[in-house]
Amino acid sequence: MSSSAIIEVRDLRKKYGQFEAVKGISFDVFPGEIFGLLGPNGAGKSTTLEIMETLREKTSGRVVIGGFDLDQEPASIKKIIGVQLQASGYYPGLNLVQLLELFAGLYNRDIDTRAMLALVNLEDKAKARYKALSGGQKQRFSIATTLINEPKIIFLDEPTTGLDPQARRNLWELIAAIRKKGTTVILTTHYMDEAEKLCDRVAIIDKGNIIAMNTPDVLIDQLVASGFEKPKEVKQANLEDVFINLTGHALRDGD
Numbered sequence: 570m571s572s573s574a575i576i577e578v579r580d581l582r583k584k585y586g587q588f589e590a591v592k593g594i595s596f597d598v599f600p601g602e603i604f605g606l607l608g609p610n611g612a613g614k615s616t617t618l619e620i621m622e623t624l625r626e627k628t629s630g631r632v633v634i635g636g637f638d639l640d641q642e643p644a645s646i647k648k649i650i651g652v653q654l655q656a657s658g659y660y661p662g663l664n665l666v667q668l669l670e671l672f673a674g675l676y677n678r679d680i681d682t683r684a685m686l687a688l689v690n691l692e693d694k695a696k697a698r699y700k701a702l703s704g705g706q707k708q709r710f711s712i713a714t715t716l717i718n719e720p721k722i723i724f725l726d727e728p729t730t731g732l733d734p735q736a737r738r739n740l741w742e743l744i745a746a747i748r749k750k751g752t753t754v755i756l757t758t759h760y761m762d763e764a765e766k767l768c769d770r771v772a773i774i775d776k777g778n779i780i781a782m783n784t785p786d787v788l789i790d791q792l793v794a795s796g797f798e799k800p801k802e803v804k805q806a807n808l809e810d811v812f813i814n815l816t817g818h819a820l821r822d823g824d
């Protein structure tokens with residue numbers, strides 16, 4: 570195994586009954602990378618992510634995170650990773666500051682809740698309840714909760730699904746800023762433009778197997794070198810460019 574990897578996955582398998590959802594995948598993630606797991610619905614992305622997050626039992630294989638073997642030291646892994654909670658974990662009666670304080674208490678950490686909300690552009694919503702947030706604000710808040718224990722690695726499952734173009738771009742900037750501070754980011758996404766812009770490397774998963782893994786650039790170059798030709802784009806812009814040009818880059822959900 571490579572000693573410089575922060576995540577080492579070897580021959581990982583997951584069976585749900587007779588159905589094998591993950592069929593023996595192997596990959597490394599290196600410190601400070603944004604690593605994307607891409608694939609169609611049902612490919613096995615969330616299952617793989619949840620196993621690494623210690624939230625789901627694997628059937629077989631080896632997972633080492635931050636030097637800790639998942640089979641032997643899951644508690645040590647939990648201490649160095651940040652995991653997005655399901656929305657159901659956010660007690661409806663508490664505001665954002667109170668929720669952050671609650672989670673910080675669970676991690677036994679003292680945190681500056683205002684600074685944490687400022688980091689995700691939610692300082693104006695300190696007194697708001699989670700359910701009163703827009704989709705983009707909810708995602709930003711849930712990313713803030715992954716950072717409470719100052720993790721070395723954060724896991725994000727489809728962080729921008731359902732967001733408008735401004736909120737998606739804002740989240741890309743947030744994820745890039747988190748990585749700039751040295752945090753390794755593993756994310757799943759269905760959006761190829763997102764993976765191309767944000768991820769240093771991607772693994773493309775299909776039916777439980779990794780069918781390609783490299784930087785987006787290399788994967789694109791390999792496809793082109795294989796003789797692939799795309800019909801030439803005749804227009805210099807697309808509808809998303811029109812939308813962003815008309816409505817601006819600024820976030821709307823904080824208005």
Ligand SMILES: Nc1ncnc2c1ncn2[C@@H]1O[C@H](COP(=O)(O)OP(=O)(O)OP(=O)(O)O)[C@@H](O)[C@H]1O
Binds near residue numbers: 611615
């Ligand atoms: N608890 C479970 N019991 C049985 N089958 C499951 C369970 N969880 C997932 N599966 C199945 O395993 C396969 C992989 O699911 P998984 O959620 O990992 O895929 P995914 O790539 O994250 O898909 P999506 O993009 O739709 O979220 C799917 O066929 C799914 O139906």
